[in-house]
Amino acid sequence: MQRLAFFDNAKVFFIFLVVFGHLIQPMQGDLISVDALYQWIYIFHIPGFVLMSGYFAKGRSDQSFLVKMMKKLLLPFLLFQVLYSIVPILINTDPWYVALYKPHWSLWFLLSLFCWHLLLIAFKHLSPIKGLMIAFSIGLGIGLVPFIGHEFSISRTFVFFPFFLMGYWMDQTLITYLKEMKFKVVAVLILTILFVVSLVMPVIPDELLFGSASYSAMGIESIGIIARLSLYALAILMVFSVLTLIPTKNYQITAMGPYTLYVYLLHGVIIQFVRELGLLRMNENLDVLALAIIAGAIVMFLSSRYVLIFTQPIIEMNTVWAQKWLKTRSQQQMNYRNHQST
Incomplete structure (x- = not known):
């Protein structure tokens, strides 16, 4: 029960960060606290969410499993791709435009998740170390392809696949080991130091955090591999620091863990309306706390029984x-x- 509670608590925390990050995204550049929080969150929250998905991956390769994955991931992608195209039309009378090859907003995750399951068919036969070395090498090398980008979520698929594979190979023994008090102290120090660094230097390009563009498109051809390698190291450090601090007990929010996909898919509709109508504004740093409460409320609502x-x-x-x-x-x-x- 503790093992299940831990991973469900982790999933709820990471999906909260996804929603919160999307809420504060339009306010970058307005407040120092927003810029720092945004960079700090985006270094690790996508890798953490992907790692959780890898942990729950079955890794089967039979035809029935692939058909199930297509129904679970690709059909919702098509439906929500159309839905996300309708929202701007209803608000701003924008022209109808649906490009299936270019995922709207957060829908890239569905395409990538389907591809990660396919990649796992081959990578699960490799040793963990060998597989991770190959996956990280591909993630670093994909940025050298000049035309790589948002199309079909190819860039993000390979950039974040190492975390999916890492989650697949992760077991409870590692988590139990990290729960020792000495690691919790270190984890708090790491997360605090990196937040202070983000407060002083919120300079990491969004495209690098998203893993969605080539090095040439970001203008960092000469240091692209080094930059992504450094970001990989920071992400791993922060993800496992967060996991060290995730509680293992059952709470009321623990029950929301199995339904994070609902929150992931549906929160975009709410936030798109909020953004387009200009309903949220921040005038001072403490307003961030109000947005955090709103993000938590969205997660709870979209995990509710009636939704x-x-x-x-x-x-x-x-x-x-x-x-x-x-x-x-x-x-x-x-x-x-x-x-x-x-």
Whole structure:
């Protein structure tokens, strides 16, 4: 139970950072605290979320599993790609434009996740060290391809695949080892120092943090590999520092862990409306706390039972939650009638 609680707590924390990061993204350059937080979060939150996905990967390669992955990942990608194209039209009367080869906003993750499962078919047969060395080498080398970019999420697929593979090979023994108090102290120091560095030098290009562009497109051809290698090192250091501090007990939020994909897919619709309508503004550094509370509320709302009931047919292509709800309602009505008759 502790093992399950730990990983669900970690998934909830990382999805909170995804939502929070997207909330503060338009406000970069306005406040020092936002610039520092944004860089600090984006160094590790995508790698952490990918690592969690790798941990829960099955790694099967039979036809039924691949068909299941297509239904679970590619169909929602197509549906939400259209949905994200509709939102700007409803708000700003922008022209209709859907480019399936260029994922909207956060939808790149679905394409990449499907590709990571495919890559895992080959990489799971390699030793962990050999596989990770190859994966990191490809992640570094893909930036040398001048035309690599957002299309089909190819760049991000290879840039973040090492973290997926790392999660696949990770076991509870490592987590138990990291839970020793001496590592917790070190983890707090690492995260604090890197936040202070981000506060003083929020200079890492967004495209480098996103893993979505070539070195030439970012104008760092001469230092691209070194820059990405340094970012890899920082990300690994911060991800495992965060995991060291994640609690292993069950809390109310722990139950939201299995439904982070719902939050990931649906939060974009909310934030797009918020951005387009200009509903959120920050005037001082403490306003960041208000946005953190809003991000937490979004995560809780999108993990709620009623959201799951109405969106599961789209996201998972089944109605398990609706059937449970109808069964519960039917039982309650039957109990009520029995009570009235007595």
